[in-house]
Amino acid sequence: MRRYGSSLLLVLVGAAVLRISLFSELYLRYVQAGLRPYLVVSGAVLVLLGVAMAVVRRTTHDEHEAGHEAGHDDDGADDEDGHHHHGHGGGGPRIAWLLTLPALALLLFPPPALGSYSAEREAARTAAQGVGTFPALPAGNPVALTLAEFSSRAIYDSGRSLKGRTVRMTGFVTHGDDGAWYVTRLLVTCCAADASTSKVEVRGDADGAPPVDTWVTVTGTWHPKGKLGTDAAWPAVLDVSSVKRVKQPADPYEQR
Amino acid sequence: MENQRTVADGLRLAVRALVYAVLGGAALLAIATVVSVLGPMLALDLYTPPVAAWWTVFTAVAVQGVPFLLLGTVVSAAIGAFVPEKVFTRLLPRNQALAVPVAGAAGVVLPGCECASVPVAGSLMRRGVAPAAALAFLLSAPAINPVVLVATSIAFPGQPKMVLGRLVASLATAVVMGWLWARFGREEWLRLPKRETTHSGRGLRAFGAGLQHDFLHAGGFLVLGAAAAATFNITVPRSVLDLFTDSAWLSVLLLAVLAVVLCVCSEADAFVAASLSGFSPTARLAFMVVGPMVDLKLIALQTGTFGRAFAVRFSSVTWVVAVVSSVLVGWWLL
Numbered sequence A: 001m002r003r004y005g006s007s008l009l010l011v012l013v014g015a016a017v018l019r020i021s022l023f024s025e026l027y028l029r030y031v032q033a034g035l036r037p038y039l040v041v042s043g044a045v046l047v048l049l050g051v052a053m054a055v056v057r058r059t060t061h062d063e064h065e066a067g068h069e070a071g072h073d074d075d076g077a078d079d080e081d082g083h084h085h086h087g088h089g090g091g092g093p094r095i096a097w098l099l100t101l102p103a104l105a106l107l108l109f110p111p112p113a114l115g116s117y118s119a120e121r122e123a124a125r126t127a128a129q130g131v132g133t134f135p136a137l138p139a140g141n142p143v144a145l146t147l148a149e150f151s152s153r154a155i156y157d158s159g160r161s162l163k164g165r166t167v168r169m170t171g172f173v174t175h176g177d178d179g180a181w182y183v184t185r186l187l188v189t190c191c192a193a194d195a196s197t198s199k200v201e202v203r204g205d206a207d208g209a210p211p212v213d214t215w216v217t218v219t220g221t222w223h224p225k226g227k228l229g230t231d232a233a234w235p236a237v238l239d240v241s242s243v244k245r246v247k248q249p250a251d252p253y254e255q256r
Numbered sequence B: 001m002e003n004q005r006t007v008a009d010g011l012r013l014a015v016r017a018l019v020y021a022v023l024g025g026a027a028l029l030a031i032a033t034v035v036s037v038l039g040p041m042l043a044l045d046l047y048t049p050p051v052a053a054w055w056t057v058f059t060a061v062a063v064q065g066v067p068f069l070l071l072g073t074v075v076s077a078a079i080g081a082f083v084p085e086k087v088f089t090r091l092l093p094r095n096q097a098l099a100v101p102v103a104g105a106a107g108v109v110l111p112g113c114e115c116a117s118v119p120v121a122g123s124l125m126r127r128g129v130a131p132a133a134a135l136a137f138l139l140s141a142p143a144i145n146p147v148v149l150v151a152t153s154i155a156f157p158g159q160p161k162m163v164l165g166r167l168v169a170s171l172a173t174a175v176v177m178g179w180l181w182a183r184f185g186r187e188e189w190l191r192l193p194k195r196e197t198t199h200s201g202r203g204l205r206a207f208g209a210g211l212q213h214d215f216l217h218a219g220g221f222l223v224l225g226a227a228a229a230a231t232f233n234i235t236v237p238r239s240v241l242d243l244f245t246d247s248a249w250l251s252v253l254l255l256a257v258l259a260v261v262l263c264v265c266s267e268a269d270a271f272v273a274a275s276l277s278g279f280s281p282t283a284r285l286a287f288m289v290v291g292p293m294v295d296l297k298l299i300a301l302q303t304g305t306f307g308r309a310f311a312v313r314f315s316s317v318t319w320v321v322a323v324v325s326s327v328l329v330g331w332w333l334l
Helices: A005-021 A033-066 A068-086 A094-108 A116-121 A147-156 B002-046 B049-082 B086-091 B096-109 B114-126 B131-144 B146-155 B160-184 B204-235 B248-262 B269-275 B281-290 B296-306 B308-333
Strands: A166-175 A181-188 A196-203 A215-223 A236-245
Touching: A005 A033, A005 A094, A005 B049, A005 B204, A033 B049, A033 B204, A094 B002, A094 B049, A094 B204, A116 A166, A116 A181, A116 A196, A116 B049, A147 A166, A147 A181, A147 A196, A147 A236, A166 A196, A166 A236, A196 A215, B049 B114, B049 B204, B096 B131, B096 B160, B114 B131, B114 B204, B114 B296, B131 B146, B131 B160, B146 B160, B146 B269, B160 B281, B160 B308, B204 B248, B204 B296, B248 B269, B248 B281, B248 B308, B269 B281, B281 B308, B296 B308
Parallel strands: A196 A236
Antiparallel strands: A166 A181, A166 A215, A181 A196, A215 A236
16 A cells, blocks of 8 residues: 555546546536546546556566665665655655545545535626627527626626517526525636626516526516616616526536 | 566466455445445535535635646656756856846746646756746746736736736746845755655656656645635635725735635636726736735645745745735836
């Protein structure tokens, strides 16, 4: 165990990375989509390195056993050096064992995507942006939009490109204090640590609010509110015509 | 005779590998069964939404750091194994005061976030680069490389001054810190761990050994930093931010502290800064200048690479210099 500890750790971490990036799409719960190739390469490199170093260690150990005298001197000096200066021997740096925590978590119980808990902790803040015109929306109704796009058009677009359009958006449900409910989605730029929230208030649904954290696709039209670019315009409001429950999408976050 | 021996050896190896695999597999299976039976019972009580969010952020920071850390350790192990000792001393000006800005500007070439630069700076020092110059590189690389600058310009559309401000303020901080180290730094604060030198020397084997050691060592500290970042991410409510947006001075300091505790990767911090719309541009600049140079994850990584005495002194002084530099640049440009 001591001799192959380092190799074992490398293989474990590599396997965990490969499990979430190559063999499933779980990585989307933690990082943005563009990171996948790098994750796959890193996972493969770590596994290969772990195996290669185990083989190297094994062969050199055998060599040392064969050549008694020369080998002994070297080993003694090195062991001492290792213990005195940074407290680890053949098993690798002791702190490295912390890597087993995220690795085993990913292999055995991949943590869930962030949801309503994180969304509600976020203070109400909107993307920094001035009022101005936006590029034209694609033709056709309903048009599929991200919640972030809908919000910024609703709040900052002086061209009012949402007017008269039917839009469709997907997110999870969160509840407000006063009986209002929202379709909410977190927006991740690099990893889940930088998640920020977009939410759109839903009005006019016949069945009442679905339970928190249910994933829904809503279709409806923009309900103008407040003066453009002010706090009163936030959050944007949708007059909904249909609310459909859906499965959580493979990518639970919106990308920038 | 020889042949027979190798065959016998091979057989022995295969049998041993098989035994290990069976034993290890059985142990893993046993653990997995126990955990999957007992786990849900325990987990239902303990796995509250905040705990789940903590695990997600914790693993996210660690997963996100792995490719960059690996890139950094590959570069640093390659420097250790393939680059002759003399190269860097010849490339850099002899005079430390000159070498510092050159090394700082050289940070442009390492396209990664801050996890990558710590091991590289460590191996540069081992290869005889003056610590002051290596430290300037350490600070500037994650802040001024093209990937980060492009991300900043996307996050702040139509505000090229923000990108310029970030470049100038980060480079200034890095160079000032290099000079400060050259003037006041003491060798004994720096504790460069000697690599395990069982197979010292050069070549592929040294590269592999160096890579393995550096990655595991830095990886352990990355996990430590990820845990700290996740803890702050979950426990500090964002609404605290709204209390301080009114005072210009407090808001700069607040965002500079926030950059330390949130540990947002330098390629993403511009987007986070852009979303902090209630704050002055100078405060947001401070967030982007401090973030890649001082944060919990980096302090942990630096502690691992250079020792605690160094990490504590260096990080705190860097924080002050970075804040001052972003205030000056912000006042001048923004």
